Amino acid sequence: MLSFGIIIFMVNKAIDYYSFITIEKQMMEKADLSELSFREVLAQHRSSTGEPQTQEIVRLALEKLKASGKEVRIYDSSKQLLGLAVDGIIIMDGKPHIFEQNIEKALGGNYVYTVTEDHLLYFSTPIQDQYYQNAYVYEFVEDISYFYAIMDQIRYILFAGAGGFIVLITLSSLWIARSTTKPIKMLLGAAQSFSRQEFRRVHLNRKDELGMLADGLDSMGRQLHDYIQYQKQFVSNVSHELKTPLAAIRGFSQYLYEGETENKELQKIYAHLLQESDRLTRLINELLLLSRFDKEGSNELEARKTEMNKLVQQVATSLGAKAKDKGIEILFKEAEAEPGDKLLTSVHANVNPMLMSHAIANLVDNAIKYSGSSSLIELKLEHTPSEVVIQIRDQGIGIAGDELEKVQERFYRAKNANTANGSGLGLSICKEIVERFNGYIDLESQIGKGTTVTIVLPRA
Numbered sequence: 001m002l003s004f005g006i007i008i009f010m011v012n013k014a015i016d017y018y019s020f021i022t023i024e025k026q027m028m029e030k031a032d033l034s035e036l037s038f039r040e041v042l043a044q045h046r047s048s049t050g051e052p053q054t055q056e057i058v059r060l061a062l063e064k065l066k067a068s069g070k071e072v073r074i075y076d077s078s079k080q081l082l083g084l085a086v087d088g089i090i091i092m093d094g095k096p097h098i099f100e101q102n103i104e105k106a107l108g109g110n111y112v113y114t115v116t117e118d119h120l121l122y123f124s125t126p127i128q129d130q131y132y133q134n135a136y137v138y139e140f141v142e143d144i145s146y147f148y149a150i151m152d153q154i155r156y157i158l159f160a161g162a163g164g165f166i167v168l169i170t171l172s173s174l175w176i177a178r179s180t181t182k183p184i185k186m187l188l189g190a191a192q193s194f195s196r197q198e199f200r201r202v203h204l205n206r207k208d209e210l211g212m213l214a215d216g217l218d219s220m221g222r223q224l225h226d227y228i229q230y231q232k233q234f235v236s237n238v239s240h241e242l243k244t245p246l247a248a249i250r251g252f253s254q255y256l257y258e259g260e261t262e263n264k265e266l267q268k269i270y271a272h273l274l275q276e277s278d279r280l281t282r283l284i285n286e287l288l289l290l291s292r293f294d295k296e297g298s299n300e301l302e303a304r305k306t307e308m309n310k311l312v313q314q315v316a317t318s319l320g321a322k323a324k325d326k327g328i329e330i331l332f333k334e335a336e337a338e339p340g341d342k343l344l345t346s347v348h349a350n351v352n353p354m355l356m357s358h359a360i361a362n363l364v365d366n367a368i369k370y371s372g373s374s375s376l377i378e379l380k381l382e383h384t385p386s387e388v389v390i391q392i393r394d395q396g397i398g399i400a401g402d403e404l405e406k407v408q409e410r411f412y413r414a415k416n417a418n419t420a421n422g423s424g425l426g427l428s429i430c431k432e433i434v435e436r437f438n439g440y441i442d443l444e445s446q447i448g449k450g451t452t453v454t455i456v457l458p459r460a
Helices: 002-049 054-065 100-107 145-195 209-259 264-294 308-318 320-325 353-369 426-436
Strands: 071-076 081-086 089-091 112-115 120-128 134-143 304-307 329-333 348-351 376-383 387-393 440-446 450-458
Touching: 002 054, 002 120, 002 134, 002 145, 054 071, 054 081, 054 089, 054 134, 100 112, 100 120, 100 134, 145 209, 209 264, 304 308, 304 353, 308 320, 308 329, 308 353, 308 376, 308 387, 320 329, 320 353, 348 353, 348 450, 353 376, 353 387, 353 426, 353 450, 426 440
Parallel strands: 329 376
Antiparallel strands: 071 081, 071 134, 081 089, 112 120, 120 134, 304 348, 376 387, 387 450, 440 450
């Protein structure tokens, strides 16, 4: 549109320029004809009288040229007005407005013209005598308001056409942009859905590159969906199949550990075997929980309105003994009451109580595992008109800043997490539980100073 505006501006200037050139050429041709007529008068007067008489020459010239313009004027070489004719009437003693600079330039041998604000053109041309001296100046006045009227009409048509063209181009551009960006947005939305493992059919009813891209994305989505479903089913099946033999291994390990009382080294081996059996049991239970998440429409994941103060309090109480064994204190701070309200504020969220308890307990258990003795774990429940905020702050070993995002991925363990046993699934399970109920988890941590985990849920 900027380029088009510049073109319109240049075209408008070009029309003005070439139109004035055309008028100037016409006036010059008219001036040449008038000069011939004037010189003819001079020649005739010299042949009849022998010596030129200025007043008679001017009168005869005005008689012959009075109809050649709105006004016709004749000046001598001293720039004095000798006579004029207005609308075909000769006036020998008139006092019109004179452009002396034009007369002076004309006596120098040049065509000169001036256009006034009321669209009158004053055109001056020199007249030579028999000695080729510029003895007179002939000037005629033309009303060129018709030219400006025509120019205004041309400009109106030009700008009206330009406006219509801009509207047409704008509408066409919007249509083209919409027809182009709409499928691109659709493909982008599909790609974002795929990144969340939400696979759906992608189809565009077109045969260009976008249509080919949609077909390729659809094929990739179907293959990814099939692969992930196969992977999830495999993990679920393997987990189920391992539960029975693992239970047997643990039972035998427990029997051997309790039965061995003489050989202490052998008892340590049995204790280690029992410990590893428990760790594998926890891992399988977590994998089975993940497989439940992966099953769409599971009734076990249905949410209901839950009072969060009681839920968090139950988690803190259930893990209090484990923390106490390690010399750690768990401090729970309930949601504050509204100003002027002496009763406990009820804070509700739409969650599955069992799953949300598991998520909070997992986070508190992590805080216990990675905290030293004689430290403090704070559980705090806050609320806003639209959100429920659960904060778990410990004084443990902390997590490096570049690992805060990675520790929420499945099977990833921080580099300094070898101080306690774990599978690398706990935090990812917590994340999936919270996101299942339209919430999110935020992590803040510093090495050696502790970690703060914040769960944010929509308030019911």
